[in-house]
Amino acid sequence: MTEERGDLLPELVVGRETHRWDREPDHSASRRQQLSARGPYEASVPAAIAEADLRISSSLQAEAEDAVREITRFDAEGVAIADRRAAREGGAAAAELAPLASVLLRTESASSSEIEGVTAGARALALAAIDAKTGPNAQLVTANVTAMQRAVALADDIDVDTILAAHAALLDRHVYAAPGRLRDQQVWLGSNALSPHTASFVPPHHTRVPAALDDLIAFVHRADLPVLVQVAIAHAQFETIHPFDDGNGRVGRTLVHAMLRHSGVTRTLIIPVSAGLLTDTSAYFHALTDYREGYVETIVRQFVNASFRALDNGRRLVEELELIHDRWSESLPSRRGSAARRLLPHLLSQPAINVTYVESATGVALSAAQRAVEQLEGAGILERTSGGRRNRVWIAPEVIAALDAFAERVGRRG
Template identity: 35%
Template sequence: MPFQPDQHPRGANPANRGQFGAVVHSESAARLTPDAQVQIDPHETSAEPWQQAFRGGTAEDRKLSSVDVSLPPRIADFNPSVPPALAAEAEEAIRVITTLDATHGEHLAPLSTLLLRAESVASSKIEHVEATLDDYARALHGSRANASASSMVASTRALDDLIHSVTGGGDIHLDAILRAHRTLMADDPNEQPYAGRVRDMQNWIGGSDHAPRMALYVPPPPQTVPGYLEDLTRFANRDDLGVIVQAAVAHAQFESIHPFTDGNGRIGRALINTILRRRATTHHVVVPIASALVARRETYFDVLGAYRDGDAGPIIHSLAEASTIAADESRTSARRLATMPEEWTEAAGRPRRTSATARLIGQLLDEPVFSADEAELHIGGATSSVYTAIERLHGAGVIRPLTARTRNQVWVAASLADELDDLGHRIAARAR
């Protein structure tokens, strides 16, 4: 039975964060041939007493007195037996990722920012959080007019926080996961009471909003979650496993535990890149894996279902494939970023190197979204020359405005924003 993404509740009960809708169950996509299977203990079930905390729903919802919860296996000491072909696919993904991380030295700072944003945008879209890139850029600069864009920005900050918690080889700690969740949910009015907190209630995915009746999946009961998370972090901090295998299993296990009332998918996918960073597979970049996963959303949920049924092979294969595609297309973006300053200089009529226009061009890769005041702070010089430089770059099509106002305008480097959009489309096209 496939996983469904988190969403805000339609009813009063905060425990149901699953989207209920039509799902395509793709047996061929999730069930690999026997020589690509990775056996793991299937999830067990247990009947637990149930009583509504928030009265509502149908008579059947109110009368429900028992629920079958899922009990994932403990994985701290799990030693997966990975078939050679699947192991080779996972190793190829690592090779492509490390090549990306190591071969674009002078462009890694702007590239890492671009890829961090690409991953956060795509991970949000898996949860049906949709916003245009211009809305996202506005939210990145402090505008809260678009709630979905603000949620994407929060996802970016949460992912960045979690990855930086292990930069240099540190372990993954529950405190860091909780901080990332707090960052993700801090501005969500429905979730503020639960932000940064492991759930203390039974949640479920799909079915009724008022009781776990006809639910698609019921995670383990709340009293078991701390133990499961301790077991998960022990697994995630091991150094004796293939990196892709470890990241895939840890992600699937996190989604099965579903430790939060909302935001599980985004934090669980952030865990993938966090493991890549902790294992020194990456040092600078965030691989936009979610861009490939969102292109095949039903398959993604289905491979998580296969994991619960006792086969980790599909999620390992899916992650290896998504990582390879994402890293490969990111190298194309890196090459395009390398040419942008010269293209901007040409479009602006080759200004003098000491001019405000040239200095502003020199800042665009690192600060692609900016206001006039910020431009003045970064490049210095007279205010009038900064405004003249902005007008010149706007006229040349190098930057575009993000708001309709005439005062305190926010600008974005047009081709860089377009590249972020194009990267997601290219990854999705190859994934499909």
Template identity: 40%
Template sequence: MTPARIDSPDPERSGSDPGWPAHVPDVRPWRQRTRGGTAADRRLTEVVAMRPPLIGDRDVRLSPELAAVMEACVIEIAALDHSHGAELGVLETLLLRTESVASSKIEHIHASVDDFARALHGIRSNPSATSMVASTAALAALVGSVDDGKDIEVAMILMAHLALMVDDPHEHAYAGRFRDMQNWIGGSDHSPRNAVYVPPPPETVNEYVADLVKFGNRTDLPVLAQAAILHAQFESVHPFTDGNGRIGRALINTVLRRRGATRRVVVPLASALVARRDDYFDVLSAYREGRVEPIIRSFTAASAVAARESRVSAARIAELPSVWREKVAGRRGSAASRLLDGLIAAPIFSASEAEETIGGATSSVYAGIERLHEAGIIRPLTDRTRNQVWGAADLLDELDDLAARIEAAMR
């Protein structure tokens, strides 16, 4: 099928700021193709889809005051990216997981940190934890694809979506491919009756995605403005049947990485967004009305808070090895000491993995594990009696604490 041509809305007709046109309505015939719903669902004969403007070459006009606030935020993000040395590579993983967990919470997907840790280690866990792990994989894949300034590619967006949805019991058939059907947000489950928002028709998706990738690969825009607008446009296009929010939020850190605002870490701004979830959806609505500054301001504030609190976590992590050694006084080279040496880098491990990593007699390895457990340094993550999986308690707790501090700072 030849993709439908997308015409940019006329700003005078839309009544929006001429610098950024509002979405315009596109009335389409509708017929319900599945059973279910109410009589009103079945009687619906047309749907009003919304057409965003094309943004690939569009200028972004911002006030000098907002530009200054964004610059200060980028400095805060840079400070986070330089706040840890090579020995604190765990911070990268911690922030990646914090962002993925919070992004999932925005979609009402919840699981405890221990459930999440179990799922990360490949242990059967509740579906929400498994979904969070998939979100982590998708975020890592998308952000990693633009290391060294590589361009954002449509293929990588599809690959990230595949990682996110491939094991989803309801959506796996659509994993890694754009929608070929009309979708909608809110309203009935059976028709777009009373929907909060109806994205553009499916035949326009490919052109819209190509256009937003073009926008995302520009280098002439303030990085935070670019990241916020790219996310808002992605959410408006809603190119997938499910998973749009999590992939769209992953694109924020993808832009930050590609433009060099970060080199190693991700900024867990989703923790800030989930604290003010209604405000997040309000600024997305403002974008659809042709107002770009609200979402840029929101994301700038969220990024600054997230970066600042993440630096607190970096400082805490840096202190952990010495704190742990004070709790477990013993000779260097003992099993407990060797376990501590690798605990920052691998905070979740099984008993058999510990044997492979540190070597020595099985009895001494298990004695070392028990010593760390008695000191409160590690805790069991399963109910197994054999080959237990353990987690570094302080690091797992920091995952929760970081998200809580960010949320508190935003309220």
């Protein structure tokens, strides 16, 4: 036992079983690599956790419960901000909360994607959201937003179909990944591994995946565990099962938010937990390895620490966006209730717009939408990204800078 790893739980150690390997060797590989990719291989056999006795130190449980209280408080703070703004602007609290919820959802989706090496800046993500021309990474992160929304929307009754729906949203139109379907072949992890023989981790044989997921869902619905402990272990078990050809990490982190919503810890906002994990990805991946060796406290501690980091960084982002909104409100000469003023909260979550977006967001006619954009541009709130008359796009540079600063504070080590 070490302070970081906690007690070994032998019943949770991942087992091994041997399988035949019948695929033809990769003839573009060296002779040594071809020889290493022959013969039987070993795949993992995940432990059943539905009724497992999970012993976590009292001190770590206390930290996890502290983190949950802070997450709930952050969620409530978002509602309070929306209430204050609604009272000040004369709008509806739900409408004022939506942009904050949206921006936190997008930052979490971006961080979750970056853990997998899929990186896109705030400007590219904002452009992708209005179907402006962007690269494939921005489109993948945008799909991750949809996947997270799908999982949270189904959080009242988390089941295998919830997970399949999130995967289908994440990798829609990516045929190679069989979106929305469990894998029907062996997969393995390791960037240089040509076969499971030399992989760093070999998930279970595909025939074991359905039963393993059923066991996981039974665990998700237990009511005898501290919430964040349960979330961390469920996530690690999902990553161990690795039920899809691709997208496992991102879907596994959507499960985190579905569980937080299901338990009532969050009601309105997405907490940027992945941003906390992204700060030290080596420690996160090491914790997953520890979990498979029967040490569960490492992954729980990762989630506890990630939650506190996420809350600190999330609060800073919210405060910066509030200051930006206040400056805009003071500098914009438009009357209260005008389309230009009604657009301001939307710019916090969608800092790239076109006239079509303004029409949709505010419900005004084309001429009024154009006038609103002109007023915001005249006030220095928006900048035009191109000089052409067709397909014009404007950005809110202050918001882009705040979102980029959030990403820079997260950083990535390992």
